[in-house]
Amino acid sequence: xxxxxxxxxxxxxxxxxxxxxxxxxxxxxxSRKGLDREIVSQISEMKGExxxxxxFRLRSLEIFLEKPMPRWGGDMSELDFQxxxxxxxxxxHQEKSWDDVPEDIRKTYDxxxxxxxxxxxxxxxxxxxxxxxVYGSLNEDLAKQGVIFTDTDSGLREHPELxxxxxxxxxxxxxxxxxxxxxxxxxxxxxxxxxxxxxxxFPLQAYFRINTQNMGxxxxxxxxxxxxxxxxxxxxxxxxxxxxDSLHSAVVEIIVNKGGRxxxxxxxxxxxxxxxxxxxxxxxxxxxxxxxxxxxxGSKLTMKYPAIxxxxxxxxGETLSIAFASKGQHQDAGAKMVHCAPNTLSRIISKxxxxxxxxxxxxxxxxxxxxxxNCKSNVVCDALILDPESKSDTFPxxxxxxxxxxxxxEASVSKIAEEQxxxxxxxxxxxxxxxxxxVTGFVEPLVKELPMEYAVEMNRLIELQMEGxxx
Amino acid sequence: xxxxxxIENLHVRVGETPILKGVNxxxxxxxxxxxxxxNGSGKSTLAYALxxxxxxxxxxxxxxxxxxxxxxxxxxxRARLGMFLAFQYPVTIPGVKVADFLRLAVSNVxxxxxxxxESLISMREFRTELRETMKQLNMDAEFARxxxxxxxxxxxxxxxxxxxxxxxxxxFALLDETDSGLDSDAVxxxxxxxxxxxxxxxGVLIITHHERLLEYNKPDFTHVMLAGxxxxxxxxxxxxxLHAHGxxxxxxxxxxxxxxxxxxxxxxxx
Ligand SMILES: Nc1ncnc2c1ncn2[C@@H]1O[C@H](COP(=O)(O)OP(=O)(O)OP(=O)(O)O)[C@@H](O)[C@H]1O
Ligand SMILES: [Mg+2]
Numbered sequence: 001x002x003x004x005x006x007x008x009x010x011x012x013x014x015x016x017x018x019x020x021x022x023x024x025x026x027x028x029x030x031s032r033k034g035l036d037r038e039i040v041s042q043i044s045e046m047k048g049e050x051x052x053x054x055x056f057r058l059r060s061l062e063i064f065l066e067k068p069m070p071r072w073g074g075d076m077s078e079l080d081f082q083x084x085x086x087x088x089x090x091x092x093h094q095e096k097s098w099d100d101v102p103e104d105i106r107k108t109y110d111x112x113x114x115x116x117x118x119x120x121x122x123x124x125x126x127x128x129x130x131x132x133x134v135y136g137s138l139n140e141d142l143a144k145q146g147v148i149f150t151d152t153d154s155g156l157r158e159h160p161e162l163x164x165x166x167x168x169x170x171x172x173x174x175x176x177x178x179x180x181x182x183x184x185x186x187x188x189x190x191x192x193x194x195x196x197x198x199x200x201x202f203p204l205q206a207y208f209r210i211n212t213q214n215m216g217x218x219x220x221x222x223x224x225x226x227x228x229x230x231x232x233x234x235x236x237x238x239x240x241x242x243x244x245d246s247l248h249s250a251v252v253e254i255i256v257n258k259g260g261r262x263x264x265x266x267x268x269x270x271x272x273x274x275x276x277x278x279x280x281x282x283x284x285x286x287x288x289x290x291x292x293x294x295x296x297x298g299s300k301l302t303m304k305y306p307a308i309x310x311x312x313x314x315x316x317g318e319t320l321s322i323a324f325a326s327k328g329q330h331q332d333a334g335a336k337m338v339h340c341a342p343n344t345l346s347r348i349i350s351k352x353x354x355x356x357x358x359x360x361x362x363x364x365x366x367x368x369x370x371x372x373x374n375c376k377s378n379v380v381c382d383a384l385i386l387d388p389e390s391k392s393d394t395f396p397x398x399x400x401x402x403x404x405x406x407x408x409x410e411a412s413v414s415k416i417a418e419e420q421x422x423x424x425x426x427x428x429x430x431x432x433x434x435x436x437x438x439v440t441g442f443v444e445p446l447v448k449e450l451p452m453e454y455a456v457e458m459n460r461l462i463e464l465q466m467e468g469x470x471x
Numbered sequence: 472x473x474x475x476x477x478i479e480n481l482h483v484r485v486g487e488t489p490i491l492k493g494v495n496x497x498x499x500x501x502x503x504x505x506x507x508x509x510n511g512s513g514k515s516t517l518a519y520a521l522x523x524x525x526x527x528x529x530x531x532x533x534x535x536x537x538x539x540x541x542x543x544x545x546x547x548x549r550a551r552l553g554m555f556l557a558f559q560y561p562v563t564i565p566g567v568k569v570a571d572f573l574r575l576a577v578s579n580v581x582x583x584x585x586x587x588x589e590s591l592i593s594m595r596e597f598r599t600e601l602r603e604t605m606k607q608l609n610m611d612a613e614f615a616r617x618x619x620x621x622x623x624x625x626x627x628x629x630x631x632x633x634x635x636x637x638x639x640x641x642x643f644a645l646l647d648e649t650d651s652g653l654d655s656d657a658v659x660x661x662x663x664x665x666x667x668x669x670x671x672x673x674g675v676l677i678i679t680h681h682e683r684l685l686e687y688n689k690p691d692f693t694h695v696m697l698a699g700x701x702x703x704x705x706x707x708x709x710x711x712x713l714h715a716h717g718x719x720x721x722x723x724x725x726x727x728x729x730x731x732x733x734x735x736x737x738x739x740x741x
Contacts, residue, residue: 417562419562420562422524422546423558423561423562423564424564424572425523425545425550426522426546426547426549426556427572427573427579427580428575428576428583428639429575429576429579430579431545431547432587433587434547437564437567437572437575438564438567440567441566441567441618444566467587467588
């Protein structure tokens, strides 16, 4: 039975078009609410994990419980860790054909346009629904070349050595409260290995969907791009609109070996009741390149600062981020660049838009460690505020322990000028069309760096956010 | 039948300051009017008020098209009724490509009933038309892909205004010093361009301090503005005379307005 509510009335919450949900009646398993050793052990047991992983989880739980909540960033006072389901399994199997995916779930992905995108321009897809991946595909040629693209649980089972070599080496549970939480209860996510010299021409995409109310989704992604290989990985996220909150707290670890390239594109479009507290970090070795393209349009609170550690000479890192904070939303996002070696290069471009009382914060760190001579870093962050109720702040931190470096930082905050609106309106554009056009123009330098399909998607989402914003 | 843009006893203020103090003017489709007057006399203010700039508040009088009062219409609605203003200082819209902006503008102005989100005019036809029009105005096709007025030279901005005029084909075109800041070749291109565009379907109000534009577009009427009022109206020879001899004679003939002008200037310098 489907309780797909899109046809009913309660979907009109804001302008969010992915706020529908499916029935949870036929779910394979739902843990009880709350978090303790028992729940953590249960998750590990159900997954049939080796002992080391169960112990890792339990140790991480201790760390999580010990660590205080961060005193900076957004307001998390309403976040109740005991009011959350930590493990929910909608389906017993992961399927290789959409036809085999339970109907409700398949329909949801149809509406999100995933199977269609897969046919057109993706080399592989993972669809995670609640805690587990329900569908997975990978282009056969790539599989033959040794590419691994699987869910992280299967990664642990099927590639134990590779897995253990890298898992939690980039982001240990001690890193922060939420990486500890994820380490304790992680489930799903992508495990990717690109062998030396293999190039992936079309993106691999993962799609994360939360369906249950009070759900916690804790995917764990581990990507290894080996020497001279390249990858473009894309993730999208949506959830139903509920009156109570859900939590999404992912950990993403990436290793880019010598001469490798990895581009990781996120289009986060969670509903307004999701706390999105994510830790993402990449380590880049000699002459490698890591790019984070980070679009944050939804959620109640997002705290996310994708980091790049430039480990060896010639390594480069780039973060392009767009944040759109609307009514009731706080986007606290940014980037972190750590220059650990000489002759490394980084660039951060951040654009934020605040509207209808939304709040966006840029929080960024550029760090140059001792001995990392001749580094260059360029940071540009621009904020656009659409009305007097909305807010924007900038917290750029710079820590430099070396003198031979070139660090540039530019920041701007602007409002839509009355003269710009007048100009466009005097050419027959409505006020809404005019502001949408100004906003689209504001993010254009960033959007044009995206592959065509994602640029179109990003513009469409921004237009949706802008609809009904005026008058 | 030709439509009329009628301005009756128009009073406009900016903030607390009254700028226009009873302007009367009638422009019919097919006519060319020149509006001259010293700096600060209120010419741009009139243009903005006609276009519906929210900062320029009408305190008295009416603007009407063919008898319908448009005082309360916003700039978008006025544009869709056929009004167009070539701005004295066109603004920059970063990141918005000229072609994308113009396609939406043309769709709205040619289909005034178009609602937000409804389909745009055909891409192919639009492109062809845009390319042709740019060629006629001696503009490099590359401009269509550039961001609107972003990094344009002063002259390029003015030409961009004329391109928009050509694409939107208004019933009433107001040109606010479109000829200033152009080199002499560009003045010729713009002047010829306007001459080609104007015709029985377009009423034109040319605000200018120069004569070149008027040489190519001989005004049927010339108006002189002083201290927020139109104090004299004549034919093309008046424009010529003002250009040759300045405004001293006009001030002499209208001592009251001249005095007001002086007062205003003193206030401004205090
Ligand atoms: N937005 C504004 N804010 C404050 N004062 C204004 C504004 N717009 C116009 N004014 C004032 O109104 C008066 C008329 O200005 P306007 O720009 O209309 O003159 P103009 O005739 O176009 O002059 P110019 O030939 O120099 O372009 C001036 O004193 C000007 O300072
Ligand atoms: Mg002026």
